[in-house]
Amino acid sequence: MNSIAFNVALPLLTAFLLPIISSSSKPAARFIGPFVLFAMLGFALVYFNTLQHPVAIALGGFLPPLGISFHLDSLSLLMASIIPLMMLLLWPYANKQGYREESLLLLLAGGASGLVLSGDLFNIYVFFELISVASFGLAAANRSAAAFAATFRYLVISGLGTVLALTGIGLIYTQTGTLNLAHIGLLASQLDNPIGLSAFALIVIGIGVKAEIFPVNGWVPEVYSAASPRISALLAGLISKLAVLVIIRLLVVAYQGSDAYIILLVLGILGIIWGELSAWRSKDLKRMFAYSSIGQLGMVLVAFSIPGDAGMVAGIAMMLHHLVVKPGLFMLTEKWNGPISKLGGAAKSSPLAAILFVFFALSLIGVPPLPGFWAKLLLVIGLIQASSPLYLTALAVLLTATVIETHYLMKTAIKIYSKGKKKQVKKWQQTSFNLSVISVFALIMLAVVFTLTPLANKLNHIAAESSDRVLYINTTLSASQPPLSQPLSQQMGKVQ
Amino acid sequence: MSTELIHWLLYGGAMGLIVIGVVGVVVLNNIFRIILALFIAEAGANLLLIIAGYRFDAIAPILTATSATQVMVDPVPQAMVLTSIVIGVGIQALALALVVKIYQHYQTLNLREIHQRMSADINQGCGIISLFSHERPAGSRPLPEPFVPEPVDSEPSTSEPFTPGKNQGDKK
Numbered sequence A: 001m002n003s004i005a006f007n008v009a010l011p012l013l014t015a016f017l018l019p020i021i022s023s024s025s026k027p028a029a030r031f032i033g034p035f036v037l038f039a040m041l042g043f044a045l046v047y048f049n050t051l052q053h054p055v056a057i058a059l060g061g062f063l064p065p066l067g068i069s070f071h072l073d074s075l076s077l078l079m080a081s082i083i084p085l086m087m088l089l090l091w092p093y094a095n096k097q098g099y100r101e102e103s104l105l106l107l108l109a110g111g112a113s114g115l116v117l118s119g120d121l122f123n124i125y126v127f128f129e130l131i132s133v134a135s136f137g138l139a140a141a142n143r144s145a146a147a148f149a150a151t152f153r154y155l156v157i158s159g160l161g162t163v164l165a166l167t168g169i170g171l172i173y174t175q176t177g178t179l180n181l182a183h184i185g186l187l188a189s190q191l192d193n194p195i196g197l198s199a200f201a202l203i204v205i206g207i208g209v210k211a212e213i214f215p216v217n218g219w220v221p222e223v224y225s226a227a228s229p230r231i232s233a234l235l236a237g238l239i240s241k242l243a244v245l246v247i248i249r250l251l252v253v254a255y256q257g258s259d260a261y262i263i264l265l266v267l268g269i270l271g272i273i274w275g276e277l278s279a280w281r282s283k284d285l286k287r288m289f290a291y292s293s294i295g296q297l298g299m300v301l302v303a304f305s306i307p308g309d310a311g312m313v314a315g316i317a318m319m320l321h322h323l324v325v326k327p328g329l330f331m332l333t334e335k336w337n338g339p340i341s342k343l344g345g346a347a348k349s350s351p352l353a354a355i356l357f358v359f360f361a362l363s364l365i366g367v368p369p370l371p372g373f374w375a376k377l378l379l380v381i382g383l384i385q386a387s388s389p390l391y392l393t394a395l396a397v398l399l400t401a402t403v404i405e406t407h408y409l410m411k412t413a414i415k416i417y418s419k420g421k422k423k424q425v426k427k428w429q430q431t432s433f434n435l436s437v438i439s440v441f442a443l444i445m446l447a448v449v450f451t452l453t454p455l456a457n458k459l460n461h462i463a464a465e466s467s468d469r470v471l472y473i474n475t476t477l478s479a480s481q482p483p484l485s486q487p488l489s490q491q492m493g494k495v496q
Numbered sequence B: 001m002s003t004e005l006i007h008w009l010l011y012g013g014a015m016g017l018i019v020i021g022v023v024g025v026v027v028l029n030n031i032f033r034i035i036l037a038l039f040i041a042e043a044g045a046n047l048l049l050i051i052a053g054y055r056f057d058a059i060a061p062i063l064t065a066t067s068a069t070q071v072m073v074d075p076v077p078q079a080m081v082l083t084s085i086v087i088g089v090g091i092q093a094l095a096l097a098l099v100v101k102i103y104q105h106y107q108t109l110n111l112r113e114i115h116q117r118m119s120a121d122i123n124q125g126c127g128i129i130s131l132f133s134h135e136r137p138a139g140s141r142p143l144p145e146p147f148v149p150e151p152v153d154s155e156p157s158t159s160e161p162f163t164p165g166k167n168q169g170d171k172k
Helices: A002-024 A026-050 A074-089 A100-117 A121-139 A145-176 A181-186 A194-207 A219-226 A229-254 A260-280 A285-304 A309-332 A351-365 A371-386 A389-417 A422-428 A432-450 A452-466 A469-477 B003-027 B031-052 B075-106 B111-125 B131-135 B164-171
Strands: A055-059 A068-072
Touching (some): A002 A026, A002 A068, A002 A100, A026 A074, A026 A100, A055 A469, A068 A074, A068 A100, A068 A181, A068 A469, A074 A100, A074 A229, A074 A309, A074 A452, A100 A121, A100 A229, A121 A145, A121 B075, A145 A181, A145 A194, A145 A219, A145 B031, A145 B075, A145 B111, A219 A285, A219 B111, A229 A285, A229 A309, A229 A469, A260 A285, A260 A389, A285 A309, A285 A371, A309 A351, A309 A432, A351 A389, A351 A432, A371 A432, B031 B075, B075 B111
Antiparallel strands (some): A055 A068
16 A cells, blocks of 8 residues: 555665666666656556545554655646656666766656655655755756856755745744644634735745746746756656645645635736746747746646636646646757747758647647647636636736737747758757657647547546545544644643 | 743744845845855744744653653754754755856856856857857857947947947958
8 A cells, every 4th residue: 555655765765876876787777767767657557547535645654643644646646657757758868877867867756756745744845855956956967057057046046935935834833733734724724814825925935936936937047948958848847847736735725715816816927927928039949938838837827726626627737738748849949949030941851840849839829629728728718717807817818828829939830941041951950869759748649639538537537636625634634533623732732 | 021022032033034034145146145145044944943833931852751741842843944954954065066166167256247147158059149248258269359339429320239240340
């Protein structure tokens, strides 16, 4: 039953052993990373397919809320299986000598698995720091001056976010006297005051550094254009979604029906406006995708800020869509890294890449048969149903942003298909390995198009399960006996 | 002084440290000082957590034969702070390593200058000609001739923005 803990322990252990293994046998070091990732994928998929209802695992034998617990439901297991899958797709197979990047990637995989599975605020904080440190290392991995400087700014903003998030966690602790998410959910009425809301705002801003939320996303364009495209794909595709997952867990469990939804909605709207306008006037592909991912994350936040199941379905759909599309687009910038105005002739040198670009771009805009359309449709329907002035404003912003998105993506597509100078055309040729990775992302999206109905059912099931606050609380706390309706500090006779 | 007042003073102090740190990160221009400000803020957050679980009439949360019946301070925030201090030290070391690397590449600790050079580097990597490219020190490519503006009174049209290619053409 507890073998899901291997998903955290195995990659962490391998990450620290990798330098030693590498010094004794280079081929073994090359194969052990993908092997561990396959094992993780296997564990997560087995659980994902067999689990009928959510389960809480008390690690170490102490029952929650005192002990540390893992919370397994279909959303967390879905993310736990996506993590090793993305790592396998974006693994540096060509890297023959080094073990540094592999080690950091495994660290990232372990920390990320822990983050999505854990049901405890403090563990979430620790795993979040773990993936932060790993992502700093990866962002600086190509060792150029610009990468170091960009990573430094990333580190400072992220460090500040950590301080804010820790303050928020501290405030929640002063109000409820517990760190277990389910127990916090039980005591949620004590957070329905200005202190509770400011704690939520602090955690959203703090954790939101990774989720590219509006005021703390200054690092995004610099890091994504200075780091290697594989790393940008990982950061934009996977890591940002993990931060979003933490935020929605907190939102669903502890802040259901409060003003926290408005905070998220406003931050999302600002993110859309800022991201899409900046993407519109950016001059090269890397920064265009970086800014557009800020806009997309804003849309995800807007989706999650719709109360109830409708918002959850739309949010998860948007999140998964962006998780597949953005890495594909970022992988294209490996070779297409010049200014957009000079990209002419790129379609001639690698026609498949051009087709894939148009495919991803159309899905990002939301053209009917493609997955992006269904995700955006769910979002639009949710916003119309919510029908308060602020949500309708969000709808207007969303549709305007779609127009802007269409303009800059189609402008680029036209440029790619236009004629270019002969000397430069050769430069735009994509490597065949990259093309195959990008094709895998495209194939995933095609598969989604053809299996729409079963996927929609599955998505509804996941959303209903993860937006059910009572289910979350009961799953973790039903095993423990004492009455938990008052704060733990009061039970221990600490009434002031 | 009542314990209540001391409590609020401590809370105020912790918040003050966080504010000092955050303002320092935003305002300061030397990257080493920014790191110091970041860790003042972190100390503030840690202090806040410690105060959240502190009681004036309690003992340290260590279970011994004599202490079992006495009131203890809350051990959970202390465990949290211990963890967060360790994480903080790790991040501090990483940040300082990055500062060393940045100084090796750019020979400066001035944030604004680093930011300009970084933008220029990124732009150059993307093939976009930026206006900062003059200030790049000798390195991978030769420096262009220094730009000397012509006297304004003789030709008013020189006030248009400077472009490197055009200037080189003019000199030749």
